[in-house]
Amino acid sequence: MTVDKKELGHCLKDARKSAGFTQEKLAEKVGMSPAAISKIERGLTLPSLDNFIGIVNALGISADEILDQVNHKTYRLKLSFLTERFYRLQHRDQMKILKVVEFLVDNH
Numbered sequence: 001m002t003v004d005k006k007e008l009g010h011c012l013k014d015a016r017k018s019a020g021f022t023q024e025k026l027a028e029k030v031g032m033s034p035a036a037i038s039k040i041e042r043g044l045t046l047p048s049l050d051n052f053i054g055i056v057n058a059l060g061i062s063a064d065e066i067l068d069q070v071n072h073k074t075y076r077l078k079l080s081f082l083t084e085r086f087y088r089l090q091h092r093d094q095m096k097i098l099k100v101v102e103f104l105v106d107n108h
Contacts, residue, residue, distance in 0.1 A: 006043030007070045007077075012055060013041040015066065019059045030054035 016026050016037075023041070027034045032051060039045045040055075047055060056063050086094060 003046060003067070003070060004043075004074045005046055007073045008046065008066070009041045009043035011066050011069045011073070012059075015056075015059045015061055016041070021059070026055065026058060029058040 016023070021029075023034045023037045026032075027037045030051060031054070036045075036047075036051075037055075040047050040051075046052075053063065056066055086097065089097070
């Protein structure tokens, strides 16, 4: 599974704010620098597995919960992008795609 850095950062930032922590307080709790927390929240870098577990534990949330949020947002963005492209196609091409999708869904 590929994790979208920006979405993960956004979800972690939302969780931190919901928990009432500043970046400094979270960094202190998990043994990281505030600058490292900032980079993660801005989607510039992914946390190591150990840091990710430390962050979610400090925020009192599960890793699954955060990753589900990230995946849901990522899929919504991809779906939105594909929908825009789909509507730009000619009607006959849209119908071909719908038939393929219906077949895949019906035979899943």
